[in-house]
Amino acid sequence: MSKQDETLQRPPAEVRYADELALLRVGDTSPRPPGWWLSMDAARRFIVGDERNGISRKFVGDPSLIDRSLVTLATSRGLMLVGEPGTAKSLLSELIAAAVSGVSTLTVQGGAATTEDQIKYSWNYALLVSEGPSTRSLVPAPMLRGMAEGKVVRFEEITRCPLEVQDSMLSLLSERVIAVPELTGSEGMVFAREGFNVIATANTRDRGVNEMSAALKRRFNFETVFPISDFATELALVEQEAERLLAQSGVQAPQRKDVLEVLVRAFRDLRSGTGGRDGEKLSTVMSTAEAVSVAHAVGLRGWFLRGESGSAEDIVACLAGTAAKDDAEDLARLRRYLEQQAPRRKGAAWSELHGARYLLPG
Template identity: 45%
Template sequence: MERVLRPHAEQEYAHELERLAEFDDRGRPAGWRLSPWAVTTYLMGGELPDGTVVTPKYVGSRRLMEVAVATLATDRALLLLGMPGTAKTWVSEHLAAAVSGDSTLLVQGTAGTAEEAIRYGWNYARLIAEGPSEEALVPSPVMRAMRLGSVARVEELTRAPSDVQDALITILSEKTLPVPELNTEVQALRGFTVIATANDRDRGVNELSSALRRRFNTVVLPVPATAEEEVEIVSRRVAQLGRALDLPALPAGLDEIRRVVTIFRELRSGRTEDGRTKVKSPTSTLSPAEAISVVTQGLTLSAHFGDGALHPADLAAGLQGAVVRDPATDGLVWREYLETVVRDRQDWRELYRACRDVS
């Protein structure tokens, strides 16, 4: 496990899940490893009676997580909706890890996702040699989750073609997957559910049909409400990535992280923090996920080509790359922001010069 770049949630946080299970004396829905209370504690963080600290996996509204967990305890599927970078995938992985101990039953939605990814496929060599049989059938992650009574995850559901999306309708409504070639069906065991994620900001999105939407309870994950929340999210995630990549410890770069978060929030909202100056917004989303990427890249530059401390020069190229996605329009927005906002802030002079040099 020490050589794995990114362990699954149930692997990386196995100790926390084990300790939660030991102290969890509340009722558990059929097929669940933990009670809804313990699942929410795993997501939001807390301290157990023996002093074990459960680290927060989600920074934001506890009520939102309670609603998401309560949905999974019913016969409804859960749809996590929000703009890119609002931790939809992160939350779905940790929910699956806490509920069923397995976050790997995953379907990735893309323009090329086929219906077999939702239903089942065939080992065509055996199919031709032997005809349709249970041995020739290749179960999808969703079918495996139904057989195990586990959580299946569907990432970027709106990127999959509409006919592929609709393959979920029978599964979610009847909790059954027909296999007409074998004159049989797979009935879901108790504990089976689906967590899907979607956003409607990117290009190439296929809207969900009303029939499919009705089979989901939707929880909208917002961008962080305050700058401090966003700084905490970015700091925590960068620290995790830094440990995996053997990068320097984070505290030396907290001031730079706050600057990155401030820039992203101001450009997203179209107004400076004090509300006095309006700024133009670029076409990029500038989500916390992109802030994490900018800071991680800066730490890597500093570790391999600098003194190990995070400086504005380490962030400048990443900032420009995150903001300027369309050179014709975003380039002008970024230069105007540098000249009207960044240049006039006394303690931002080094960042201003670094960004100007890159530009």
């Protein structure tokens, strides 16, 4: 990255990994699907890593999921990534888009306020009034740009959008064309070029909020992104991501490995229901992404308040804001975990965690 890019809080994948993408592109001799920036083999190695050739691993998960996702994008069907919140669906869609199209920023962020204009196109109304409808007054949205340029478009949290907005995607995915009725002649139809496709994401907690129509579902292949099952793998990922975020935040103290182990173990207990009373778990999402966020906060708290790395006591202080989101009872469940489960674990960090239970509010 350039010095200017280093000041960005979160540069896109094609900027963060520009050197790796360039390296893969130069040595890419495998056949490429029409319109793709990298071959399917190179795109896969960009995501799952190729240590022998200096390509880092960027997604922790089943490699066969990557294979199926890439094959889907080479067809005329869109790719739908579903799963629990915090399972890196958005990260995966970003990495795939960067590998397939060389750009991951053609993104629609779904929500209750998302409109069809934000998906397809809108108008520069000053030019529209003075000159009338023209390509000059047309303001392309991500979907129109993706079709015109032959790029992958990301549609984040599609099920958060109203049903009528979701169904505006039907003709785009079927006919591969956007009609602009205000323009005449060939300018009134924007046809998709080779390389265009859509990656949508939806978390399973939102199912039933704005359930997709059967017609729209038929235009996607669905792939489920599961939480990380292995403790050591999840710990390594949390450690790696927290270290990167802390370095970016100016924290110089190295992380305590035992504190991170306690953090990840506690998250896994609270996620699966092994903490507190039998079968009890928090209603909020205790995902790997949330664990990274808490690890980052623990390091910031330790460094900027005391000039040291964070402690297990800081975990309790930072966990309160993560646990109490959807259900007030979650704080009580967390307190029971700290009182009943933490003392059963061995190690100084677990003793610190148990002793800091008084920091929970209420």
